[in-house]
Amino acid sequence: MPHVVTQACCGDASCVYACPVNCIHPTPDEPDFGVAEMLYIDPSTCVDCGACVSACPVGAIVPGHRLPDDQARFADINAGHYTTGVADAVRFPVDPSRQLPMAPVTKPRRLAVDEPVSIGIVGSGPSAMYAADELLRHPQVSVTLYERLRRPFGLARYGVAPDHTATRSVMWLFDDIARDPRCEIKLGLTVGRDIMLDDLRERHDAVIWAGGAPTDRALAIPGITAPGVVSATAFVGWYNDHRDHDHLDVDLATSRAVVIGNGNVALDVARILTADPDTLAATAISRHALATLRRSEIEEVVVLGRRGPAQAAFTLPELVGLVESGANVVVDPAELSRPPDTPDATTRAKLDLLAEVAARPRRGGRTLRLGFRRSPVRIDADAEGRAAGVVVERNRVTDDGTIEPTGTTDTIAARLVLTSIGYRGIPVPGLPFDEARGVIPNDAGRVVADGTPVPGMYVTGWIKRGPSGFIGTNKTDSAQTVASLLADLEAGALADRHPRRRGLLDLLS
Template structure:
């Protein structure tokens, strides 16, 4: 397989007509011209959890369907590979299930193919009976404050991508020279970032964190991490598991202010049990700090604060601090709203990571998109006013929930597709060229797709490299290196 990654210009219409004609002159002709019932051809855009769970349910429930998964990177699994923290290997075990799905004869994988540029959604709709968009949330919510573009300010998406080996983030080079780092947001991703910054090097060396990130963290001077939220202790978005890991992190202590929890012991009596346990754990950690527990590194949760300005260094070349507005709560519980009080405070820091949420982006001008909610408008996964087009995962419902949430959501979309096939709302009576047309089309455009067998070559090299240094894997972080290995 060639390692060429040059992209020829997309030429609509003629190219797909050529590809379909080509398919009819090759081994696909028998399938296209068969008198038997046509094989339903389904395309899934996005090789992450949503894509593979959707494929799994379709293949299990329909013994004749052919499913092709398209992924813009040469490697599959999306946020399971690139979003799960390196020290959470148990969460990545779902890759085994996805691998079983991908190895089925009726499932094809096309890595290194960017839908929207290498091939359009409209071309996919002509080649397949159904197209399911499962490409996730590739953007980050903007802070919308002065100084956000200064060096030293990063989105959590990019920072997580840096230590997890996303090719586009390999050159991030975060400034870890200052003692204080500030993370904006108090969800699980924020705690992941804090934990990676503060973890003992010996723990990280046993994970699949990238070599470059490990080297940078080895020289890090960060000793204190401030995790900032607009609301109070009863509204933190992390789970008790993530919080407990932070509290028990070796060589690190929580620096929580007991005053933040005054009056909460009575308030938690009537709230749901998960929130009650989380708050009680926070209060216990705050009291232990007050009792004098000491450690080399520390982290703290700063409540009722909203960022208003990133403060520049004297030469205005980088971030040197952040200005926070003090807020108060109106209302209670999950619906409490943060209101500005007029007070402000400033914190000196060299690194600022914004963890206020991911968001999906439009993929193609022909696909409906709601810019306010940053999702594709849909009903049970059926894209509105676009027959034959479906969506699943974060682009369907927004960037919320855990992997199990994505699994259930993806199964729902798969059921919608299957129901539409059965009812005739999705017409599968006319043969579609599917993968045969795509092979010809991509070849014509100079695009080299990576098959699942190609990914397994990359996987073998990564795990072998990892064994040499006592890690589960040492990830390739350059697309050119991935393509070279896949072509061996």
């Protein structure tokens, strides 16, 4: 049987380049690569060679005959990407004359410089580590990463849910990169406080800023600052032992929590809140969070989205993982009206799975309820000023996806409200910043100020492109930035090819 890409797919495309028969798509050169929810293996062309299995950094690819029961749906999901489906699951083959592009395989080349090259990278998350990996392919390059936290790897460690162990295993790849003798990671150093950006630019031939998008998009509604309202970013950091959030006051002495937003992070926090703590004990969850979850009185978590189920922000792999995890997911059948035209196979599969969940008999225990077409209007507070409920307005979603408020409101009683409507980058002192997009202006990774590239200064990751994509999306993003940096290096366009090689202790003093 052909191999199958499963839920843990990180999208870094290593499998694409390893495949000898071009059966894994989309490739980084296809237009839908940046928005694809995962990669897919074409069962009609896969030759079961297993090259992709070895290349995958998170163990997401499995021979079809070895798929565990909770991942079995992914055989159809992979096949569905290469067929056009209609009602009753009748499938018609894609036009065989359609030729999908083969991803180009490039071999490392020797740089047109002979002397040692020193690159500084601010951050140690996925975008930083993929950039370091690209740079270290060249023997004359050394890399120093500056990380403000006590442990490296950013969102791969602090942003992935602790029970998503396969996805978190990408850190093994980052460990291998960090073991290179020409790679050094400095922990516990905040650029702008402990060490200045100008010092790094003096110390290195070039600097890559890979600081990510560390804060939430603000939800501007009345009552949002009431005690009991917590950002999903802070809550995820709390259960992942992030030093900025490990002392968060999370009150779980309430029967219901509401999560505003329905992306993958929203499903993560809802799943953690409704999970049996015993199933989390063997994961990397923080011990203080686990102790608090053991005392939790929550019986229901309501996850709210502004749009309909066809436009839900969560991905199909995340929904499959949630449903197959044993979580008691509840969906109201009345909320599952299907758009008249749903040509996208992924959306069809998502709606089919939601309909299957809605038709299941209700069972007791903690529930995770998915609600659609509701926009938050305000947070109501009790006599003590704490959150007591969320007032939501019902929406109508037109055929083209436009939201139309109906004027009808409901109140969902809840003493814990988690906001999860996306991430946002923050300004970096000394660098330009696009307030509208929350990114550092750049041209293919070159930092640009007033339309002019800043010599020797580069950017990668979410602070470069905005908070989109998955862990592995950063691989192609960082490759683009490194390619720009190396081209500038060879062209002699860097500001100072003879940086001041002062020791770090000297800089810190």
